[in-house]
Amino acid sequence: MSLWKVFxxxxxxxxxxxxxxxSLCPGLAVTTSVVNGLTMGLTVWFVITSNNVVxxxxxxxxxxxxxxxxxxxxxxxxxxxxxxFLQAYAPDLYKALGVYLDLVVVFxxxxxxxxxxxxxxxxxxxxxxxMGMGVxxxxxxxxxxxxxxxxGNGTLLGIPMFGPTYQPALILALPPxxxxxxxxxxxxxxxxxxxxEKAKQLKGSEG
Amino acid sequence: MSPEAxxxxxxxxxxxxxxxxxxxxxxxxxxxxxTIPKIMWNVVAALVPxxxxxxxxxxxxxxxxxxVAIVSAVVFEFLWEKMMHKKITITDGSAVITGLxxxxxxxxxxxxxxxxIGSFLAIIVCKQSMGGLGYNLFNPAHVGRAGLMVSWPVAxxxxxxxxxxxxxxxxxxxPLNILKHGGHDAVLQLFGNDPGTMYQSLFFGxxxxxxxxxxxxxxxxxxxxxxxxxYINWQxxxxxxxxxxxxxxxxxxxSFGTGLFSGDPLFHxxxxxxxxxAFFMITDMVTxxxxxxxxxxxxxxxxxxxxxxxxxxxxxxGVCYSILLMNALTPLIDRLVKPAVFGEVKTKGAK
Numbered sequence: 220m221s222l223w224k225v226f227x228x229x230x231x232x233x234x235x236x237x238x239x240x241x242s243l244c245p246g247l248a249v250t251t252s253v254v255n256g257l258t259m260g261l262t263v264w265f266v267i268t269s270n271n272v273v274x275x276x277x278x279x280x281x282x283x284x285x286x287x288x289x290x291x292x293x294x295x296x297x298x299x300x301x302x303x304f305l306q307a308y309a310p311d312l313y314k315a316l317g318v319y320l321d322l323v324v325v326f327x328x329x330x331x332x333x334x335x336x337x338x339x340x341x342x343x344x345x346x347x348x349x350m351g352m353g354v355x356x357x358x359x360x361x362x363x364x365x366x367x368x369x370x371g372n373g374t375l376l377g378i379p380m381f382g383p384t385y386q387p388a389l390i391l392a393l394p395p396x397x398x399x400x401x402x403x404x405x406x407x408x409x410x411x412x413x414x415x416e417k418a419k420q421l422k423g424s425e426g
Numbered sequence: 427m428s429p430e431a432x433x434x435x436x437x438x439x440x441x442x443x444x445x446x447x448x449x450x451x452x453x454x455x456x457x458x459x460x461t462i463p464k465i466m467w468n469v470v471a472a473l474v475p476x477x478x479x480x481x482x483x484x485x486x487x488x489x490x491x492x493x494v495a496i497v498s499a500v501v502f503e504f505l506w507e508k509m510m511h512k513k514i515t516i517t518d519g520s521a522v523i524t525g526l527x528x529x530x531x532x533x534x535x536x537x538x539x540x541x542x543i544g545s546f547l548a549i550i551v552c553k554q555s556m557g558g559l560g561y562n563l564f565n566p567a568h569v570g571r572a573g574l575m576v577s578w579p580v581a582x583x584x585x586x587x588x589x590x591x592x593x594x595x596x597x598x599x600x601p602l603n604i605l606k607h608g609g610h611d612a613v614l615q616l617f618g619n620d621p622g623t624m625y626q627s628l629f630f631g632x633x634x635x636x637x638x639x640x641x642x643x644x645x646x647x648x649x650x651x652x653x654x655x656x657y658i659n660w661q662x663x664x665x666x667x668x669x670x671x672x673x674x675x676x677x678x679x680x681s682f683g684t685g686l687f688s689g690d691p692l693f694h695x696x697x698x699x700x701x702x703x704a705f706f707m708i709t710d711m712v713t714x715x716x717x718x719x720x721x722x723x724x725x726x727x728x729x730x731x732x733x734x735x736x737x738x739x740x741x742x743x744g745v746c747y748s749i750l751l752m753n754a755l756t757p758l759i760d761r762l763v764k765p766a767v768f769g770e771v772k773t774k775g776a777k
Contacts, residue, residue, distance in 0.1 A: 386542070386578055388578070390577040391577075393576065399551055403555070
């Protein structure tokens with residue numbers, strides 16, 4: 220597999236959110252505004268990439284029997300760094316994300332990449348995989364939060380978009396609306412992936 | 427239908443039968459003389475009197491809402507089926523019923539664009555994304571209503587002042603709303619301190635409320651028509667209404683300090699959306715249990731949750747949520763009351 224493929228598969232084909240369907244809870248909880256969604260996306264991006272690199276470096280010295288606690292310790296360390304950073308430079312965001320920032324430690328996607336990619340591959344592959352997954356996750360967060368903020372609150376990045384007469388659809392600001400939205404986005408991406416797959420196969424059979 | 431008859435029909439117009447197969451839900455299968463469109467259009471006919479009364483009583487905005495809801499429901503169904511390359515089933519009347527029921531369970535003054543979003547929630551989110559007619563877990567019209575209720579609570583609980591030509595001096599809240607906030611005396615005051623007038627208004631529908639839920643008598647007549655035609659059974663509506671009546675009679679007065687057995691069951695049975703829910707929602711062939719026993723359990727549960735919400739919950743009315751909650755339990759109820767397989771011998775103590 221080419222290195223470009225390692226990076227790019229996380230964006231659409233194996234999007235961690237819409238295709239692998241791992242770590243769905245931040246999409247329901249913190250994507251009510253674009254700023255929150257973006258911060259969560261960037262946080263996960265940073266954590267997953269750094270953790271992949273760290274795990275890849277120490278992969279040969281880890282005793283297989285205690286590997287999960289070791290991975291979790293690595294992730295917790297990195298998340299704590301992010302938390303301290305946010306607390307220092309963006310205290311409002313830190314407050315808005317609240318407990319979900321702590322929960323990044325146990326996001327399934329991060330542990331899954333450490334287990335399935337970083338513990339078996341070299342640093343370059345692990346790094347690129349983390350980058351790709353991070354980009355995919357961030358894109359998912361942005362897409363969800365744009366729709367939710369726009370229609371659930373009538374604003375985009377805090378700026379009112381529809382004028383004062385707009386009555387926001389509160390359901391999108393609440394978890395059930397997010398669930399429906401995520402379901403339809405997943406279905407849409409699956410349809411797109413399948414049609415691309417089909418087109419590829421057709422091409423292959425012709426050539 | 428006997429196997430031979432089935433064979434003959436298949437030979438005659440096999441295409442029709444194949445189309446028919448696609449829209450049938452799980453067993454028991456609909457008999458061959460009753461097609462889905464026929465049943466659906468009969469249900470529409472049974473709903474029309476109550477809807478017409480709503481238009482007469484609430485005025486032109488009610489008519490606009492009904493038309494917008496029905497048209498948008500049919501259009502959404504058409505667009506989705508076109509997009510998914512499915513067979514277009516807009517003529518079977520199921521989307522029409524969904525739109526009509528949605529409009530009938532919403533306030534008559536609802537902005538028209540909210541009706542469209544309600545239809546979207548009902549048809550696309552609830553029904554078509556689960557696989558279309560026969561596969562939806564929840565009652566589509568009530569999903570649309572619940573979604574609107576969560577999204578625009580103010581618009582969904584704004585009840586019009588009635589135009590005055592029919593009844594004078596009706597306050598801008600539903601009787602159940604007044605009961606919740608002002609107690610039983612406040613409700614009586616609304617109808618001139620005369621219980622007779624109150625029951626009469628509730629019975630004939632001269633009260634504030636959702637578009638098509640006000641006229642008890644017309645809804646019951648529609649329900650009786652469906653029972654007469656054999657499309658719904660009489661047990662489920664009776665059980666649900668009786669559950670609400672008995673429980674509100676026992677516990678209805680407790681919160682007003684008058685003790686047990688002092689509630690007003692007649693008021694509770696006719697107010698709110700209970701009648702339309704009992705005759706037209708819990709008897710939905712798709713979202714209710716299959717067996718009669720299951721349907722009775724379903725109706726009892728719906729009545730129980732309705733009373734809990736009305737007497738103890740934050741909302742004045744709970745029919746919509748109670749039916750949705752019981753919809754979620756339908757598969758479990760079906761499993762609980764699974765009838766014995768033909769020829770099965772019951773063994774003692776064996777599990």
